[in-house]
Amino acid sequence: MISPSTTRDGNYCQYCGGTATGFDHIIPTSKGGLDLDENKVPCCVRCNNAKATQTLAAFLNGNRDFINDDVVQTNRMLMQHVRFNYEKNGYVSRDVTGHVTVSHATEEDIEEELEQEIDKEKEKRKKKRTAPAKVKCAEFVSLSEEEQKTLVNEFGADDAARLIELLNNYKGATGKTYKSDYMAIRNWVINRLQEEKRKISGRVRSGVIQDELPKSVQKQQETQSQGGFEQKSITFEEWKEERRARGDYAEYSYMDFFNAIGGAT
Known part of the structure; x- marks a missing residue:
């Protein structure tokens, strides 16, 4: 059965952009993740099998050949757990210190911070694409x-x-x-x-x-x-x-x- 999260985020995989066939637990249930829609994103079979019990950052960094950064970075639920580091050219897990968390902020606070983070990442990507030719x-x-x-x-x-x-x-x-x-x-x-x-x-x-x-x-x-x-x-x-x-x-x-x-x- 398709999860409500699949309908909410669209019928495509939130990791690679392919067709979603089910959902994935962002935090694996084996590592304490809850079986709730707030911990689920639409996912294809390949990404679901590849992620398995890995942390989100480890999965995204270990499969750069098929991960779609544009899709990942526009998913607010995923970006609550990771951020993209351009110097390292990869994802790092969010440090709770200094960042808004679900248990310490309202939904409006989380939305506002994620909007700012996404805008910053988009601006960095835009500057990188428009760098003067050497x-x-x-x-x-x-x-x-x-x-x-x-x-x-x-x-x-x-x-x-x-x-x-x-x-x-x-x-x-x-x-x-x-x-x-x-x-x-x-x-x-x-x-x-x-x-x-x-x-x-x-x-x-x-x-x-x-x-x-x-x-x-x-x-x-x-x-x-x-x-x-x-x-x-x-x-x-x-x-x-x-x-x-x-x-x-x-x-x-x-x-x-x-x-x-x-x-x-």
């Missing part, structure tokens, strides 16, 4: 057009290209992957570039590979304050200009500049 800007690095523009505006075209190159080299050498290449650049690649620039500046001042440096860098200037000699620093653009002045119009990268003045220590 463009492959190096062999192992992908950024959205907006992310690339932000880096160029903030650091300039040359440094933005070097940031991507540093991350690309690291990912290619280690096999490391990131959920967001842009955040990886923000989190540590910028610091790596700044460290690289400090080393380059130090190499220039110490007169490393003099024949590769512009004359303006090779020339020492006496400084009365230090009673010694000091050389000027040089930027990537200045280095390229010096080479063009010699008739060298090759396309050089930041790495060429870095290697020409001595590389990393």
